[in-house]
Amino acid sequence: MGLNYQIPREKCFCLQCGNQLNLGDGRQDRKFCSVACKNKYHNAGRQMLSRHYKNKVIRILDNNNFILRRLLSMGVTSLDINTLRQMQFNFDFSSSYHKIGRRQLYTCFDVQYELTPTRIMNIRDLLERNI
Numbered sequence: 001m002g003l004n005y006q007i008p009r010e011k012c013f014c015l016q017c018g019n020q021l022n023l024g025d026g027r028q029d030r031k032f033c034s035v036a037c038k039n040k041y042h043n044a045g046r047q048m049l050s051r052h053y054k055n056k057v058i059r060i061l062d063n064n065n066f067i068l069r070r071l072l073s074m075g076v077t078s079l080d081i082n083t084l085r086q087m088q089f090n091f092d093f094s095s096s097y098h099k100i101g102r103r104q105l106y107t108c109f110d111v112q113y114e115l116t117p118t119r120i121m122n123i124r125d126l127l128e129r130n131i
């Protein structure tokens with residue numbers, strides 16, 4: 001099973017320092033939090049994401065994975081989105097995404113879930129053998 005890293009909203013964080021971006025002013029294409037960060041990034045000639053940025057994404061995915069695994073351990077396979085938000089689940093990030101018909105399937109590392117407008121459903125441990 002190959003995990004395909006996908007960052008649906010990669011513009012949430014500054015590509016240089018990893019701080020959250022303020023997108024409230026209507027500029028949705030912003031990639032940096034400041035001119036200083038933009039210059040630093042380009043001066044370094046970076047062709048890849050900074051370590052700060054990657055660490056931030058990994059921390060979010062790790063936290064999502066922890067929440068999903070805790071739900072599975074309690075036998076919970078479906079939960080409403082608001083409750084998950086209160087648990088600090090971050091819906092902006094996943095490790096893969098597949099659309100199968102009308103089903104929106106996401107994975108967070110080794111846990112799969114289906115997202116509907118109000119709930120996540122069919123939370124499933126991909127490492128579990130169904131023999």
Ligand SMILES: [Zn+2]
Pocket residue numbers: 014015016017018019032033034037
């Ligand atoms: Zn920055």
